[in-house]
Amino acid sequence: MEPFKFCTRLTLTEVTGRKAFNITELLEGIKAADDAVIYHHTHRFIKQSHHLVPEGANDFAYWVANTVQADRLGEELTSIDIVQYHSLANIRDAFVKMLEKHIAENPEPMRTVTPGREFHFMRAIRFSLPTDCAATDYASFIQCLRKVSVSSLYLHVFEARLRPPYGVDDFSHWFKTNFNDDIIGKEISRLDPYSYTLEGLRQRIIRIMEHRLAEVSRA
Amino acid sequence: MPKIDEYAAAAGDTAIEELKTISAKLRNKTILNVNSTAVGGGVAEILSRMLPMMTELGIKPRWELIKGGEDFYAVTKKFHNALHGTPQKLTAADFQLYRDTLKTNMESVNLDADIALIHDPQPAGLIEKKPAGAKWIWRCHIDLSNRQRDVWDFLRGYVSRYDAAVISAPSFSQELPVKQFQVPPSIDPLADKNRELTDTEISDIMKRLEIPADKPLITQVSRFDRLKDPLGVIEAFKKIQPYVTARLLLVGGSADDDPEGAQVLAEARAAAEGTPDIIVLCLPPTSNVEINAIQRASSIILQKSLKEGFGLTVSEALWKAKPVIAGAVGGIPLQITHKYSGILTRTIEGTAYWMKRLLHEPAYARKLGENGREHVRQNFLLTRHLRDYLLLALYLESGGRDFIHL
DSSP, rough: OOOEEEEEEEEEEEEEEEEESSSHHHHHHHHHHHHHHHHHEEEEEETTTTOOOOOOOSHHHIIIIIIIIHHHHHHHHHHGGGGGGHHHHHHHHHHHHHHHHHHHOOOOOOOOOOTTSSSSEEEEEEEEEEEEEEEESSHHHHHHHSSHHHHHHHHHGGGGSSSSSOOHHHHHHHHHHOOOOOOOHHHTTOOOOTOOOHHHHHHHHHHHHHHHHHHHHHO | OOOOOHHHHOOOOOOOHHHHHHHHHTTEEEEEEEESSSSSSHHHHHHHHHHHHHHHOOEEEEEOOOOOOOHHHHHHHHHHHHEEEEEEEOHHHHHHHHHHHHHHHHHSSOOOOEEEEESSSSSGGGGGGGGGOOOOEOOOOSSTTOOOOHHHHHHHHTTTTEEEEEEGGGGGGOSSSEEEEOOOOOOOSSSTSSSOOOOHHHHHHHHTTTTTOOEEEEEESSOOOOOOOOOHHHHHHHHHHHTTTEEEEEEEETTTTHHHHHHHHHHHHHHHHTTTTTTEEEOOOOOOOHHHHHHOOOEEEEEOOOSSSSSSSHHHHHHOOOOEEEETTTTTHHHOTTTTTTTTEESSHHHHHHHHHHHOOOOHHHHHHHHHHHHHHHHHHHHHHHHHHHHHHHHHHTTSSSEEEO
């Protein structure tokens, strides 16, 4: 059996210099954005705010709601569930579609924010790092889960869904492949990153695994 | 100097493990830092703490200083002020003096290294002598968002030849032909200014400074500068006095060498006169542990700046899990998410409202402080700062790929 080797994700932030002062410029910026930009403004947000009360799913929504103060659009952009998409290009298209719809339905002059409050487009340079945690069974998996960083958790649970096998997190894939256990996958797929902090998610996943370990041991 | 593992208690075990994994890929690489001063100022303070960590991680850091006469530093001071947005008159002779001084330094400074971090405008011109194959990074600690055009145009000629530029906040970015990276500054959790203190240490220091502990303390720590708005702080406090039991403390450095500072201090003292619950305190610049104790003894910390560079004093207060009310300027919004990890205000009235509210809602104030401390733990500690520099070095060494597997 191939042990599960926990990795972690670190990022370096590149400032592109591109800015948006209103919603049209935000749309144009998102249209022109590559995967590294979309990743930065969607995935970073959950990671960086993991200790806060979860609110606002991405930088675009946060800026529109809190700076442009377009409440309805901000709420709509918040509702874009980035973990349901299987590619960053699809996530970008979802934002483009929603912003285009908003502009078409609201042709009147839009609010332009003052200098200093503009949106800055940034890119994430991504680094994958090995950790010294490796699991070979349920018990060692739980031990690792207690130890790894929240970045590692994020990488394996949410970012994993953007690479093959698309839409499947690394944990579920490993338990399915090695133990023919798809119950863990079903439980994890129901976890919503917007309803927990990442620390909360860690505890939730540990409880799922502990419960499953007890069931497997009994069987 | 603390060992790297001693930072685990503050930054977390995984942060230290990550640093070790990253640095293993840079083992025996020479990383050169060049700036213009070995003591005083934020750059020297950070380098003096960060370089021993690099050595412990198996990297070979070097630190070189450029030298110049008083006239050179008068010119670079003008550069500094002009880049910060205070208009300066620069002559052709000033620019020529800069070129000449840098040329002299090119002969004397050892620039041999795999990677070089060149800090701020003073040594930027050394790029003309960059060794073949080395990767050079211009590290700008200045807020360039209101920079004076002629000075920036002059510097841009040098900066454009670097492999990358590093700025502290996105709003400081400029149009450049090289990639720009955001690496915010950091605080050292083990330095006297920030290390944990016992209750006894705190109360001993408060007694020595004759600061009474009978009422909740609202504190602003900053030099007596109009841009820190000490008079606005006093006005805001006076507005809430009918409704609250609290004491206001304004703490700043001695202003002997700063005529405007002395004047602002006098104005603050005059504004506080006749109000015994307002204390204006001057401390020597070495009072790091005293400032630490005052912050820890306070119920609320203010940083009511009207203009700010990065405003790292906010992170220092948040690290002590204090609720912070701060002006939404410069790098402060990067440190505080309004109503989650602190409070951002823009007016005296707003500051007064939130002071009153946080005094009356201690549970919410405590939550803000806790969230703020976690935000600082993740984003503004020295270990993260070092990690970003090492990741940037790896990025440049890798040929600038977006996705790097270590």
